[in-house]
Amino acid sequence: xxxxxxxxxxxxxxxxxxxxxxxxxxxxxxxxxxxxxxxxxxxxxxxxxxxxxxxxxxxxxxxxxxxxxxxxxxxxxxxxxxxxxxxxxxxxxxxxxxxxxxxxxxxxxxxxxxxxxxxxxxxxxxxxxxxxxxxxxxxxxxxxxxxxxxxxxxxxxxxxxxxxxxxxxxxxxxxxxxxxxxxxxxxxxxxxxxx
Numbered sequence: 563x564x565x566x567x568x569x570x571x572x573x574x575x576x577x578x579x580x581x582x583x584x585x586x587x588x589x590x591x592x593x594x595x596x597x598x599x600x601x602x603x604x605x606x607x608x609x610x611x612x613x614x615x616x617x618x619x620x621x622x623x624x625x626x627x628x629x630x631x632x633x634x635x636x637x638x639x640x641x642x643x644x645x646x647x648x649x650x651x652x653x654x655x656x657x658x659x660x661x662x663x664x665x666x667x668x669x670x671x672x673x674x675x676x677x678x679x680x681x682x683x684x685x686x687x688x689x690x691x692x693x694x695x696x697x698x699x700x701x702x703x704x705x706x707x708x709x710x711x712x713x714x715x716x717x718x719x720x721x722x723x724x725x726x727x728x729x730x731x732x733x734x735x736x737x738x739x740x741x742x743x744x745x746x747x748x749x750x751x752x753x754x755x756x757x
Contacts, residue, residue: 600649601642603751608641616741628661628745637667637678639738644753647734650708654750657698661743668709669735676731678740679707679716696723702749710756 606619616630665680706717715725
């Protein structure tokens with residue numbers, strides 16, 4: 563029998579396997595540095611949608627209707643592919659109705675392997691490697707993941723949430739979002755160069 567957890571959790575995971583690979587660092591409270599914007603979504607009209615019907619765009623926003631019952635290995639990708647491996651992805655997201663998990667993906671290779679950071683639970687059990695509880699509510703929040711070398715760091719609204727080290731996917735890869743049973747509105751998506 564599975565225990566149902568009501569709190570959302572912040573996670574850094576591999577997109578393909580859904581497991582956490584390395585060490586989380588203590589909260590640092592530092593704001594991420596400002597840098598040059600490489601890509602910024604403009605209404606999401608140029609985004610391609612996966613075979614699932616849960617993603618669409620309307621009134622300049624990207625929407626998810628919460629019907630995907632898959633895993634974090636089925637993201638929607640931006641129509642931009644970074645040329646450098648050190649970058650941050652920021653997305654302004656509002657939860658309309660809570661589900662299992664959602665977040666940002668970075669450095670995803672052509673076989674669908676890479677990294678995901680977000681909040682949520684899956685199948686009634688939390689993802690491995692909980693950092694802290696976070697209740698998104700229905701307010702807008704900015705979710706940011708930085709990929710710098712082999713270190714991946716997550717921020718929510720500019721506040722450090724956790725970090726991990728992993729050496730599997732070090733090339734630029736693809737970037738995007740995922741949602742598993744969450745109804746979402748996404749009003750901005752940026753890829754930012756890191757020094």
